[in-house]
Amino acid sequence: MPLRNVAIIAHVDHGKTTLVDALLKQAGAFKASAPGQECVMDSNPLERERGITILAKNCAVNYTFGPDAGEVAGQEFRINILDTPGHADFGGEVERVLRMADGCLLLVDALEGPMPQTRFVLGKALELGLKPIVVINKCDRPDGRPSAVIDEVFDLLVDLGADDIALDFPVVYASGRSGWAHRDIDVRDNGVHDLFRVIAERVPAPQEDVSAPLQALVTNLDYSEYVGRIAIGRVYKGVLKAGQQVAVSKADGTVKKARVLKVNRFEGLGRRDVSEIRAGDLCAIEGVADIEIGDTIMDPDNHAPMARVKVDEPTLHMVFRINDGPMVGKEGKFVTTRQIAERLERELRGNVALRVSPGDSADEFRVSGRGLLHLGVLLENMRREGYELTVGKPEVIEREIDGVRSEPFERVSIDTDSSSMGSALELLGSRGGEILKVDQRGARMHIEADIPARGLIGFRTRLLNVTAGEAVMHHSFIGYRPASGSVKKRQNGVMVGNEAGTATTYALLQLCERGIMFVQPGDPVYEGMVVGENARDNDLVVNAVRLKPFSNVRDNKEATVVLKAPRLLSLEAALEYIEEDELVEITPSAVRMRKRILRESARRRAERSARDRAAAVAGADD
Numbered sequence: 051m052p053l054r055n056v057a058i059i060a061h062v063d064h065g066k067t068t069l070v071d072a073l074l075k076q077a078g079a080f081k082a083s084a085p086g087q088e089c090v091m092d093s094n095p096l097e098r099e100r101g102i103t104i105l106a107k108n109c110a111v112n113y114t115f116g117p118d119a120g121e122v123a124g125q126e127f128r129i130n131i132l133d134t135p136g137h138a139d140f141g142g143e144v145e146r147v148l149r150m151a152d153g154c155l156l157l158v159d160a161l162e163g164p165m166p167q168t169r170f171v172l173g174k175a176l177e178l179g180l181k182p183i184v185v186i187n188k189c190d191r192p193d194g195r196p197s198a199v200i201d202e203v204f205d206l207l208v209d210l211g212a213d214d215i216a217l218d219f220p221v222v223y224a225s226g227r228s229g230w231a232h233r234d235i236d237v238r239d240n241g242v243h244d245l246f247r248v249i250a251e252r253v254p255a256p257q258e259d260v261s262a263p264l265q266a267l268v269t270n271l272d273y274s275e276y277v278g279r280i281a282i283g284r285v286y287k288g289v290l291k292a293g294q295q296v297a298v299s300k301a302d303g304t305v306k307k308a309r310v311l312k313v314n315r316f317e318g319l320g321r322r323d324v325s326e327i328r329a330g331d332l333c334a335i336e337g338v339a340d341i342e343i344g345d346t347i348m349d350p351d352n353h354a355p356m357a358r359v360k361v362d363e364p365t366l367h368m369v370f371r372i373n374d375g376p377m378v379g380k381e382g383k384f385v386t387t388r389q390i391a392e393r394l395e396r397e398l399r400g401n402v403a404l405r406v407s408p409g410d411s412a413d414e415f416r417v418s419g420r421g422l423l424h425l426g427v428l429l430e431n432m433r434r435e436g437y438e439l440t441v442g443k444p445e446v447i448e449r450e451i452d453g454v455r456s457e458p459f460e461r462v463s464i465d466t467d468s469s470s471m472g473s474a475l476e477l478l479g480s481r482g483g484e485i486l487k488v489d490q491r492g493a494r495m496h497i498e499a500d501i502p503a504r505g506l507i508g509f510r511t512r513l514l515n516v517t518a519g520e521a522v523m524h525h526s527f528i529g530y531r532p533a534s535g536s537v538k539k540r541q542n543g544v545m546v547g548n549e550a551g552t553a554t555t556y557a558l559l560q561l562c563e564r565g566i567m568f569v570q571p572g573d574p575v576y577e578g579m580v581v582g583e584n585a586r587d588n589d590l591v592v593n594a595v596r597l598k599p600f601s602n603v604r605d606n607k608e609a610t611v612v613l614k615a616p617r618l619l620s621l622e623a624a625l626e627y628i629e630e631d632e633l634v635e636i637t638p639s640a641v642r643m644r645k646r647i648l649r650e651s652a653r654r655r656a657e658r659s660a661r662d663r664a665a666a667v668a669g670a671d672d
């Protein structure tokens with residue numbers, strides 16, 4: 051049966067899930083599944099909530115063309131559809147997924163046009179020689195502007211250095227939601243067969259040298275409690291059979307012998323146990339214990355390792371530690387170092403860009419990942435599973451490259467209204483951003499800049515503040531560059547509670563005149579907890595649990611004063627907010643910020659000795 055491997059590239063919300071759903075439904079892959087099942091590729095609830103795809107997934111359909119399908123009429127094709135992660139924190143994964151494909155669908159919203167994230171993944175696809183098929187999606191939108199969007203895609207491809215063949219891209223006009231996709235912009239009947247046909251005709255068939263010695267490249271890992279590690283990859287040459295002996299080339303150049311227990315191929319949304327996988331097809335392999343990404347599975351008598359695919363190195367780390375605050379164990383089920391260690395251990399099996407090493411003390415772990423989102427998603431998952439922990443300020447990982455201290459840089463794009471553009475530019479400048487371009491797009495302004503990843507920590511919250519919530523931003527990792535100067539710290543001090551209890555309206559009414567509160571009446575508060583932001587730059591120790599002194603005189607004034615709404619920080623916003631001497635406390639029911647040292651007296655002592663040390667160093671330099 052002819053085979054096609056196609057990757058799908060789309061910006062978040064441009065309708066990838068809905069379109070793939072329609073493809074699966076119309077190919078009949080859905081017959082066996084429950085009615086009403088939708089949004090099939092983003093299966094993790096957290097991914098769906100945030101509109102991002104974190105773990106790239108594959109699915110496969112068999113499609114039989116009707117008699118009027120020209121060259122492919124009457125033929126049944128097997129099509130592997132490879133989902134690319136929708137966020138550039140997962141850049142390494144993008145590349146590995148694309149390596150398994152022979153072509154790509156670039157899905158673009160008919161109104162929004164190509165977005166920065168598309169740019170990053172598309173650039174990678176072009177580098178790997180994949181020719182795009184452009185799908186203008188949501189063509190049912192009355193406000194769509196498909197022709198202009200095609201021009202923008204063309205410009206983007208030119209910008210990315212696409213060759214003439216790539217620039218001669220086929221276009222399909224689609225509405226995934228209405229279930230149609232056509233080459234003719236004016237046709238809107240029910241059916242996506244045009245899209246299947248373009249895939250069959252324009253995506254090159256994989257090389258299928260089945261008589262050559264076996265060569266399969268592992269590009270991803272999965273894990274199951276029953277069978278352990280599962281290698282996902284593509285067979286490039288030969289045939290991989292269940293039960294066969296193989297040789298595996300490792301990163302250090304050695305070759306190990308192993309036996310493949312089972313091989314699966316992708317079918318619909320799942321996998322099916324098969325007796326063999328032939329060259330060109332994708333597979334999931336069970337039974338090879340310590341298999342790694344980048345390994346080549348080879349014929350035992352004929353070793354020909356393929357070029358290794360790389361896993362991106364982490365660019366950001368955080369300290370994960372036990373919750374040693376006074377509320378420990380009140381809200382979560384898993385609180386001990388051992389439980390956290392086991393959970394991280396489990397995560398490492400499938401989360402290939404994650405690294406965990408011991409921290410400074412026995413209760414700490416240094417956890418490194420691809421960015422705030424990557425680690426934030428892990429923390430959010432842990433919290434939902436019942437874990438309690440505290441984490442320190444995220445820090446970028448510097449590296450020495452050719453003797454030069456270097457740090458990760460990101461390309462950021464910001465869309466905002468013209469009135470707040472100045473504030474956005476100013477903020478970028480203060481964070482070490484270098485402005486690349488500023489364009490007008492309709493009534494909105496579009497800014498692109500390169501910025502040290504360090505400058506992006508805490509950026510989103512500030513950007514929303516200075517643009518009154520108007521700005522939309524995206525960023526993607528571009529690489530390491532020589533470290534730039536320092537980036538400013540948080541400008542405001544915080545209000546720190548000095549007593550345990552329950553926050554009272556009376557206390558908060560007084561405190562909110564000095565800044566913004568993070569807690570509301572009734573919230574539990576403890577000594578050392580960050581309860582608000584001071585309008586000034588110093589930290590304030592405050593009492594948020596004070597009760598109104600008893601008096602016989604009825605105070606009408608208080609009854610009428612309305613407490614300002616507190617600022618409730620999300621997990622990621624809290625991670626971005628804290629400074630080095632602070633922690634985020636994460637439990638199933640709350641995200642709180644606190645000082646690392648809870649007791650005021652101990653904190654003062656620590657601050658004093660830090661100052662003394664700094665003075666001693668300065669003195670020694672003189």
Ligand code: GDP
Pocket residue numbers: 060061062063064065066067068069089101187188189190191224225226227228
């Ligand atoms: P993904 O993030 O790219 O996977 O996008 P989804 O498939 O989850 O769709 C994002 C949003 O766009 C949802 O609110 C969908 O209802 C909507 N949407 C998806 N496809 C279409 C379409 O063809 N037309 C219109 N008008 N909206 C669509």
